[in-house]
Amino acid sequence: MRHLVTGGAGVIGFELVRQLLEQGDEVTTVDVGKKGGLGDLDALAARHAGRLRVLRGDFAADRSLLAGKYDAIFHFAAIVGVQYVTDHPYETMAVNMRTTLNALDHALESGCKAFFFASSSENYAASVDRGHAPIPTPEGVLLSIDDIALPRWSYAASKIAGESAVFGAARAGGFTPIVVRFHNVYGPRMGPTHVIPEFLARARQRVDPFPVFGADQTRSFLHVEDAGRALRAVLGAALERKGGLYNIGSDIETVISDLAQIVFDVSGFHPKVDARPAPPGSVRRRVPDTTKLRALGFAPQRSLREGIAECWAR
Numbered sequence: 001m002r003h004l005v006t007g008g009a010g011v012i013g014f015e016l017v018r019q020l021l022e023q024g025d026e027v028t029t030v031d032v033g034k035k036g037g038l039g040d041l042d043a044l045a046a047r048h049a050g051r052l053r054v055l056r057g058d059f060a061a062d063r064s065l066l067a068g069k070y071d072a073i074f075h076f077a078a079i080v081g082v083q084y085v086t087d088h089p090y091e092t093m094a095v096n097m098r099t100t101l102n103a104l105d106h107a108l109e110s111g112c113k114a115f116f117f118a119s120s121s122e123n124y125a126a127s128v129d130r131g132h133a134p135i136p137t138p139e140g141v142l143l144s145i146d147d148i149a150l151p152r153w154s155y156a157a158s159k160i161a162g163e164s165a166v167f168g169a170a171r172a173g174g175f176t177p178i179v180v181r182f183h184n185v186y187g188p189r190m191g192p193t194h195v196i197p198e199f200l201a202r203a204r205q206r207v208d209p210f211p212v213f214g215a216d217q218t219r220s221f222l223h224v225e226d227a228g229r230a231l232r233a234v235l236g237a238a239l240e241r242k243g244g245l246y247n248i249g250s251d252i253e254t255v256i257s258d259l260a261q262i263v264f265d266v267s268g269f270h271p272k273v274d275a276r277p278a279p280p281g282s283v284r285r286r287v288p289d290t291t292k293l294r295a296l297g298f299a300p301q302r303s304l305r306e307g308i309a310e311c312w313a314r
């Protein structure tokens with residue numbers, strides 16, 4: 001099969017490209033290199049001669065970069081990261097919406113079997129906080145924006161609009177729409193815009209006392225290799241025309257203070273914890289209900305401790 005993966009230099013996109021190549025498929029990827037990572041793609045292309053095409057560029061501005069016919073399109077390119085989004089809310093809306101509309105216009109023009117859109121648990125975070133959605137949270141819950149004027153919500157607003165656009169375009173294009181809502185996917189290629197690499201960086205710098213923001217909040221963490229496996233399981237379903245929404249995450253709820261403890265154990269550094277309040281707008285609990293994903297035969301293979309040890313070693 002031939003696939004297009006946008007954002008293939010990113011954490012999840014790169015791993016998906018790697019796994020699709022391993023299973024014998026051909027991949028084209030388009031990435032502007034906002035966070036680097038294109039060298040990793042070049043190395044992957046050299047290992048899989050003739051089966052990975054790496055295109056550099058901004059397809060929010062130039063849709064012709066997407067040219068070609070594909071079995072599945074995985075649209076993963078986006079502006080991400082709470083701090084960056086908070087500082088650049090208009091860029092977040094503009095890039096996330098233009099890339100999504102361009103990817104969908106390309107799917108409508110050239111045809112494809114399945115279109116995957118990378119969405120987020122942020123889309124229902126406010127519903128959970130206000131008691132309108134259960135924990136663990138299944139796919140069919142109320143989506144919400146807490147305060148439309150707050151910059152941090154530009155990300156969820158762009159993802160909710162994107163989900164709607166995918167289902168709308170699929171009606172016109174006849175392809176199977178897949179919306180995957182990722183929940184705290186982490187891995188060794190991740191930059192310090194995420195709690196796990198941030199903690200590891202602080203441990204490496206021997207920061208003592210060690211600040212932990214929102215120590216009593218919870219998240220669920222999924223290693224990126226497991227996210228790649230989950231995506232391939234959903235691809236199998238999509239090719240049988242079983243589309244729709246899928247949570248991709250772990251159903252193990254981890255308290256942030258326990259996450260810090262794992263980082264201390266793995267790094268052999270045991271500082272005094274400086275517990276600080278969570279950033280404004282940060283949700284208290286986040287755990288997906290993964291029943292739908294598990295029904296496809298998927299189960300995570302990496303424990304959090306193993307995954308963190310691997311990130312530390314790298």
Ligand SMILES: NC(=O)c1ccc[n+]([C@@H]2O[C@H](COP(=O)([O-])OP(=O)(O)OC[C@H]3O[C@@H](n4cnc5c(N)ncnc54)[C@H](O)[C@@H]3O)[C@@H](O)[C@H]2O)c1
Pocket residue numbers: 006007008009010011012013030031032033034035036037057058059060061075076077078079080095099118119120121181182183184185186
């Ligand atoms: N990692 C997670 O836990 C998580 C959680 C929820 C949703 N998501 C979503 O999954 C997707 C992948 O996430 P990630 O963690 O791999 O992100 P990432 O930031 O590592 O990768 C995104 C990639 O998109 C590229 N990109 C951005 N704008 C582009 C443009 N205009 N043209 C071409 N490339 C562009 C960037 O250069 C980057 O390599 C994103 O859509 C993100 O919103 C991820």
